[in-house]
Amino acid sequence: MAEQLKDFSLLHSDEMILNMGPQHPSTHGVLRLKIHTDGEIVSRIEPIIGYLHRCFEKHCEFLTYEQIVPFTDRTDYLAAMNMNDAYALAVEKLLEIEIPERVQYIRVIMAELQRIASHLVAVGTFGLDVGGITPFTWTIRDRERILDLFEYVCGARLLYNYIWVGGVSHDLPEKFIRRTLEFLDYFEPQIEEYNQILTYNKIFIERTADVGTLTPEVAINYGCTGPVLRGSGVKWDLRKTEPYAVYDKFDFDIAVGDGRMGTVGDTWDRYFVRIIEMKESVKILRQALAQIPDGDVHAAVPKKVRIKEGSVYSRYESARGEVGFYIIAGGKDKPMRVKMRSPAFCNLSVLSEIAEGWMISDVIAILGSLDIVLGEIDR
Amino acid sequence: MGEYFKNIYTGLQSFIAGLQLSLHHYHSRKKLVATLQYPHEKWPVEERHIGFDLQEYNVVRSRLHVDINDCIGCNQCVRACPVDCITIESVKPPKGSEFDPGTTSNGTQKRMLVARFDIDLTECMFCNLCTYPCPEDCIYMVGGPNSAKHQIEYEYSKRDRKDLIFRFANPSEEEIIAAGGADYLAKKKGLPPPEKPAAEPKAKPKTAEPKINYEPVNAITDRMTRSLAKKAYTAAVRAGKTASETAVAVKQALEEAGKYSSDLDTVMESIGKAELMTQAGPAPEKKVVEQPAGGLDIKLLNDLTDRMTRGIAKKAFMAATREGQDAKAVVRSIQTALEAADKFTDEVKAVLAKLESPGEAPVKPAAAPKTAAPALNIKVLNGISDKMTRGLAKKTFMAAQRAGKSPADIVTEVKETLEDAGKLTPEFAKIIDSLREDA
Numbered sequence A: 001m002a003e004q005l006k007d008f009s010l011l012h013s014d015e016m017i018l019n020m021g022p023q024h025p026s027t028h029g030v031l032r033l034k035i036h037t038d039g040e041i042v043s044r045i046e047p048i049i050g051y052l053h054r055c056f057e058k059h060c061e062f063l064t065y066e067q068i069v070p071f072t073d074r075t076d077y078l079a080a081m082n083m084n085d086a087y088a089l090a091v092e093k094l095l096e097i098e099i100p101e102r103v104q105y106i107r108v109i110m111a112e113l114q115r116i117a118s119h120l121v122a123v124g125t126f127g128l129d130v131g132g133i134t135p136f137t138w139t140i141r142d143r144e145r146i147l148d149l150f151e152y153v154c155g156a157r158l159l160y161n162y163i164w165v166g167g168v169s170h171d172l173p174e175k176f177i178r179r180t181l182e183f184l185d186y187f188e189p190q191i192e193e194y195n196q197i198l199t200y201n202k203i204f205i206e207r208t209a210d211v212g213t214l215t216p217e218v219a220i221n222y223g224c225t226g227p228v229l230r231g232s233g234v235k236w237d238l239r240k241t242e243p244y245a246v247y248d249k250f251d252f253d254i255a256v257g258d259g260r261m262g263t264v265g266d267t268w269d270r271y272f273v274r275i276i277e278m279k280e281s282v283k284i285l286r287q288a289l290a291q292i293p294d295g296d297v298h299a300a301v302p303k304k305v306r307i308k309e310g311s312v313y314s315r316y317e318s319a320r321g322e323v324g325f326y327i328i329a330g331g332k333d334k335p336m337r338v339k340m341r342s343p344a345f346c347n348l349s350v351l352s353e354i355a356e357g358w359m360i361s362d363v364i365a366i367l368g369s370l371d372i373v374l375g376e377i378d379r
Numbered sequence B: 001m002g003e004y005f006k007n008i009y010t011g012l013q014s015f016i017a018g019l020q021l022s023l024h025h026y027h028s029r030k031k032l033v034a035t036l037q038y039p040h041e042k043w044p045v046e047e048r049h050i051g052f053d054l055q056e057y058n059v060v061r062s063r064l065h066v067d068i069n070d071c072i073g074c075n076q077c078v079r080a081c082p083v084d085c086i087t088i089e090s091v092k093p094p095k096g097s098e099f100d101p102g103t104t105s106n107g108t109q110k111r112m113l114v115a116r117f118d119i120d121l122t123e124c125m126f127c128n129l130c131t132y133p134c135p136e137d138c139i140y141m142v143g144g145p146n147s148a149k150h151q152i153e154y155e156y157s158k159r160d161r162k163d164l165i166f167r168f169a170n171p172s173e174e175e176i177i178a179a180g181g182a183d184y185l186a187k188k189k190g191l192p193p194p195e196k197p198a199a200e201p202k203a204k205p206k207t208a209e210p211k212i213n214y215e216p217v218n219a220i221t222d223r224m225t226r227s228l229a230k231k232a233y234t235a236a237v238r239a240g241k242t243a244s245e246t247a248v249a250v251k252q253a254l255e256e257a258g259k260y261s262s263d264l265d266t267v268m269e270s271i272g273k274a275e276l277m278t279q280a281g282p283a284p285e286k287k288v289v290e291q292p293a294g295g296l297d298i299k300l301l302n303d304l305t306d307r308m309t310r311g312i313a314k315k316a317f318m319a320a321t322r323e324g325q326d327a328k329a330v331v332r333s334i335q336t337a338l339e340a341a342d343k344f345t346d347e348v349k350a351v352l353a354k355l356e357s358p359g360e361a362p363v364k365p366a367a368a369p370k371t372a373a374p375a376l377n378i379k380v381l382n383g384i385s386d387k388m389t390r391g392l393a394k395k396t397f398m399a400a401q402r403a404g405k406s407p408a409d410i411v412t413e414v415k416e417t418l419e420d421a422g423k424l425t426p427e428f429a430k431i432i433d434s435l436r437e438d439a
Ligand code: SF4
Pocket: B064, B080, B081, B082, B083, B084, B085, B086, B119, B123, B124, B125, B126, B127, B128, B129, B130, B131
């Protein structure tokens, strides 16, 4: 079993700096890690970001409220629906408009499908990071089906611009509910397969259990959210703790890590939280698909968004954690300032803390379990 | 020891479990296969009506397409686009031109000719935002597996990036010129002066050619009918028909199109009585007036530095020349106008003096800075540290210089202006004084 080195004074060898990335398959995007090593033991990691910076926040100051939506797609491109939703939620809070029930349900359905899709990538690539190639092909295959559903709804597979301020761009197509239910029926047994081939695989457990343990205190201090925080056993999920949209109408549990394979908050726990969350999302989806009311999805879409004055901070639980939008309106049809709180950015910041004392190969597993998306970190 | 064997056991177990799964997938591969043999197979996506007016709309976002014959050039799509990748240039036919840009398939009368409609698909991010505001539903996404319905190629992949700039509008040069776009054409070709045809249509209506009087036809409320009627009316007038003959011709044309109804009778009657041409009465006169009237040149007024003053002066100038006043009277009316607005300053006086005696004055300002004023170097004023003050000082300096004042006068004037503005500090005064010393 892997062991964490606690006392560096034993070795006293020279420090070496190793560059990982920005072109490295295990860094999940253009991230550069400056790893200070002592032999093969990591003593410190400096994540260097900014390779994908596109001035999202500055751009927003020159775009109308509606035009920003496609730009939010491009922040977290693996959970674009979530980002659309988070942004729309913030602007609606500022506008103080009532959103039709049907729209709320559609958004929940999209958000949960997107959460599954995003977690599938996280689980698949995590498997890839620790050496299992098959699970990746399987998860990507199932994600494709979700993307098909999205394409069926709005015509795009990755960057949707589907959730608008005040509504959604088009109503659900006729057969959407049936097809989504079909997908869920197909998908649920698949989760068991992932468990069999990856989650309970002995080699996988050896690589991840007890490795890179993140204690709840450290997680909270670093501002970690989402599965990373819940992996440490903290019951914090904005869908439950601060319900927005219609989440208070559904019955689901917050997935938390319980240290089943080792200690609470280890890499395996962070991974497993995502598996449970997918199951919970399926639960929410089934309820939402059964309850969805009729209505006009364009009823509340404002002709032109123009916000007098005021500011708002709105938080939203995306697949990676708490997405926050802080918007200051300046009386025009364009916002004066948009600040986005990126969950992956905060989650990445904890890397050096939890990777210290582990081997370089463990760093890859730990980084994989944080599930970062560079598009969102750099914006 | 027990741990050791247990580990081997669980390791083997998960190994076998994995193999079993793989085997299972191997056997059921046909059912679960995810890969499509792409160029030969395409995803089956059902077509659907997506809930706005375009029945034929296909929700797959493959490429933007524009039905250019339906486009009215309203620029709504350009305004909606977050990345500015649509470029529209349109030519508006001048008033009274008989050029007809046609109607859209919704029956909207177009107002202008769309001369350019480019979409740069290298920049487009397929957000679909441009398609919603279009009043004619003529810009939309096409392609995808349902492209059979649209008869447009699949992904629009191109071998060269340049080919990804799609040009939808392609009017011929004759069309653009007919729509009165000769200027536009010249600019596009990079020829600085407008070509001859550009100058002609401008000059023509002013000089001789009488205008067709569309007033009676404009009384028709229905757009389609009106455009039809106008066409027939224009043709008849051109052919030199009399009023009553024209009315008959228009009526005939409308009847043929099945658009004639009895409530149009009054309109026809009014056509029968109308003067078909507005005799180009005041036009030729106007032309003469606009030429340097009575030897006065309006450009001289550009020397006025204050914008308000300049505007008032020009207005008065134009009004006076239009009335055909002589040079003195023109100057006087400008003066009264400015005095009324409390804008009559020494500077204005100087300019007006120039205006009145164009023979000597225009030479003076050109010569003056060269002889007298160059003695002063405006660069000295750069020593003034405050931006506002510096600007003011320079402005006054230039105005005074242009008015042909002596160096001493310039210096005092600059000083006075600054003092009035409450910006004159001893330090700045020294700098201004140094203007002369420098000389
Ligand atoms: S799809 Fe979006 S980016 Fe492309 S032209 Fe239309 S508005 Fe612009």
